[in-house]
Amino acid sequence: MTSAGQRLTLCTLVPDDGQLLPGCLDSVRGVVDEVVVVLCGPGERMLEVAGAWGAPIVRRAQADDLAAARNAGLAAVRTGWVLVLDASERLAPGSGPALRAAMACGRIDCGELALHEADTLEAPAAEVVTGRARRAEPVLVPRLLRRTDDLAFEGIVAEDLRAWMRAGRRIETLEADIIHYGAVPELPGSRERAQLRLRLLERRCAAEPADPLVRALLARELLRAGDEARGTEAARQAWRLLEAATPAQRAESDVVLVATLHAFRSLAQGDLDRAAGVLASACEWSETHPNLELLAGALMESLALGGISAGEQSEALATARAAYERCLDQHGRPFRSQPLPGATSWAARTRLATVDLICGRPDEALAGFELALASNPRLAEAHLGRIEALLDLGMAAEALQGLEPWLAAGSPDAWTLAAAAAAALGSAQDAVLFTERARDSSATLPWAGPHRRLRLQALAALAA
Numbered sequence: 001m002t003s004a005g006q007r008l009t010l011c012t013l014v015p016d017d018g019q020l021l022p023g024c025l026d027s028v029r030g031v032v033d034e035v036v037v038v039l040c041g042p043g044e045r046m047l048e049v050a051g052a053w054g055a056p057i058v059r060r061a062q063a064d065d066l067a068a069a070r071n072a073g074l075a076a077v078r079t080g081w082v083l084v085l086d087a088s089e090r091l092a093p094g095s096g097p098a099l100r101a102a103m104a105c106g107r108i109d110c111g112e113l114a115l116h117e118a119d120t121l122e123a124p125a126a127e128v129v130t131g132r133a134r135r136a137e138p139v140l141v142p143r144l145l146r147r148t149d150d151l152a153f154e155g156i157v158a159e160d161l162r163a164w165m166r167a168g169r170r171i172e173t174l175e176a177d178i179i180h181y182g183a184v185p186e187l188p189g190s191r192e193r194a195q196l197r198l199r200l201l202e203r204r205c206a207a208e209p210a211d212p213l214v215r216a217l218l219a220r221e222l223l224r225a226g227d228e229a230r231g232t233e234a235a236r237q238a239w240r241l242l243e244a245a246t247p248a249q250r251a252e253s254d255v256v257l258v259a260t261l262h263a264f265r266s267l268a269q270g271d272l273d274r275a276a277g278v279l280a281s282a283c284e285w286s287e288t289h290p291n292l293e294l295l296a297g298a299l300m301e302s303l304a305l306g307g308i309s310a311g312e313q314s315e316a317l318a319t320a321r322a323a324y325e326r327c328l329d330q331h332g333r334p335f336r337s338q339p340l341p342g343a344t345s346w347a348a349r350t351r352l353a354t355v356d357l358i359c360g361r362p363d364e365a366l367a368g369f370e371l372a373l374a375s376n377p378r379l380a381e382a383h384l385g386r387i388e389a390l391l392d393l394g395m396a397a398e399a400l401q402g403l404e405p406w407l408a409a410g411s412p413d414a415w416t417l418a419a420a421a422a423a424a425l426g427s428a429q430d431a432v433l434f435t436e437r438a439r440d441s442s443a444t445l446p447w448a449g450p451h452r453r454l455r456l457q458a459l460a461a462l463a464a
Contacts, residue, residue: 005080006103007033009147011073013066014087015040015193020181027090027179031099032083038073040066064200067153074151082145088182089115092125095176099144102174109169110161111144114334115178121187128179131332131375135183137290137339140173156207157200158217162252173334197221205234212241216258223261232269235261239278247285255286256337263295267302275299289335290327290343297323297351304358305451317355324352346375350382357385358451362392380406381448384413388452391417396424412442413449416456423459432463 010032014021025035038058058072074082081103085091095113102111116128116138123133142161145151150167153159165171181187201218208214215238222231239262242253259282266275279296286292300320304313327348341347353368366389372382384406391399400421406414419434438456447453 007079008081008083008099008103009034009036009077009079010083010085011036011038011070011077012085012087013038013040013069013073015066015069019188021087023090023181024085024087027092028083028085031091031096034077034079036073036076038069040069065156066200067155067159070153070159074147074153077147080147082147082151084143084145085178086180086182088180088187090125090179090181092116092129092177092179095174098174098176102144102172107170108172109146109148110142110165110171111174111176112140112171112336113143113174113176113178114138115141115180117183118179118181119184121181121184123179123181125179129177131345136341137343137345138177138334139338140334140336141178142171143178144174144176155214156204157197158204158214166252194221194225198225210241211253212238212245212258213253215241216254216261219261220257223265228265231261232265235265238262243281250285254337255282256289256291256335258282259286260291260295260337260340263299267295267298270302272299272302272306286337288326288330289337290330290339290348291337293323293327293330294340294343294348294351297321297327297348301351301355301358302450305454317359321352321355324348324355328352342372342376342379346372346379346382349375350379350385353382353385353389354449354451357388357392360392362389365389366393380411384411384417384448388417388449391421391424394424396421400425410441410445412438412445412447412456413452415441416452416459419459420455423462431459435459435463 008031010025010028012021012024012035014037021037028035036058058069058076070084083091083099099111102108117135118128119133119135127133142165145161148164151161151164153161154163184190198218198221201214201221204214205218215234219231219234219238222234225231235258238258242250242255242258245253259278263275263278263282266272266278275295276299279292279299282292297320300316300323304316304320308316327344331344333344342350349368349372353365353372356362356365356368366386369382369386369389372379373386376382383402387399387402390402400418403414403418403421407418415434415438419431419438422430422434435456439460442453442456
């Protein structure tokens with residue numbers, strides 16, 4: 001019989017009606033010794049599901065303090081180890097041996113697992129882990145925990161273990177994975193959950209006004225909700241708090257997340273000097289991360305398009321290329337801070353291929369855009385980039401044919417490429433008409449590829 005110190009309890013939180021709980025429990029069958037279920041929502045029908053496991057039920061009236069809910073679950077744990085999963089998560093097949101080996105080795109207190117976001121409710125676990133059915137890059141989360149007297153979560157939302165981990169815990173990354181199905185758009189109640197999370201983050205910020213991480217989490221949630229003004233301001237505030245923090249306080253925060261949000265919004269607003277300063281400080285304060293590389297590459301691209309000399313432009317584009325290649329070199333590696341979507345795959349490939357376009361290498365660009373589309377077939381910039389590469393390779397007719405779906409949306413990029421294709425095919429009248437459409441569209445719609453402004457300017461000069 002296994003001693004209590006080497007036994008494992010799943011502690012799972014059910015914040016809603018628990019429709020995904022059966023899948024969560026099935027995923028740990030044969031891996032955990034006991035189960036504790038914390039019900040925060042209505043969840044009456046989940047009593048039967050949990051009862052089939054003989055699981056203790058911890059009832060919470062409301063899901064307005066998730067740390068308190070998790071800690072109530074921890075209080076019911078009787079074993080030496082805890083596996084923390086939400087009801088919307090599943091332990092990936094084959095992960096059990098890694099958990100048991102970590103518990104038996106005697107050298108760790110906390111095991112980090114890679115968390116993968118499924119893109120549909122039906123996505124098979126294997127395809128999510130390999131990335132074929134994944135919404136975002138994997139992120140490391142502390143989920144295998146030694147049960148100590150001071151083990152406790154903090155924060156009413158985005159709850160964390162920073163205080164517990166600060167006390168000299170021995171942490172290792174395990175060869176084990178978690179699949180998360182709770183962010184799938186078609187999941188009922190997604191909008192309501194996002195709204196509740198935003199309200200709770202606002203409350204947590206009010207309660208912890210000096211914490212840069214909590215402020216950054218609020219900024220990210222606001223930006224996801226489309227509130228760019230408040231999100232940008234919260235990102236700026238988070239960065240200021242991080243700048244004022246001590247090195248020890250920064251080590252407990254998420255430097256990469258705070259820097260990513262502020263640098264991203266600074267780039268979007270055209271404040272290249274501020275973005276450069278943020279990225280320089282972040283590289284000094286944190287480990288290498290694809291977010292910082294991707295944004296540094298984007299910064300160099302923007303500088304290259306800003307009217308600098310030919311020599312400076314060449315140097316800036318070479319620096320951008322190197323940054324994007326470093327992103328791709330980190331593909332498949334999980335990080336503690338959430339990578340930007342596609343930061344080590346399709347996004348980096350698209351940016352790298354765009355650099356090839358600007359540098360006059362359409363063959364390499366075409367290959368890069370096609371690789372990006374193989375990972376993300378819906379990526380508009382990669383589709384437009386592929387069409388532009390075909391145009392630069394002298395395949396104007398094929399390029400013009402491929403533009404039809406994008407012209408209907410009024411994209412300035414698409415109309416600019418259509419004008420260039422018409423000019424290449426000798427249709428001067430169409431080229432002039434399409435150029436005017438592109439100019440009108442660019443006044444109201446954003447560019448997918450800012451480098452195409454230069455192409456439009458050249459076309460407008462020819463039409464004048």
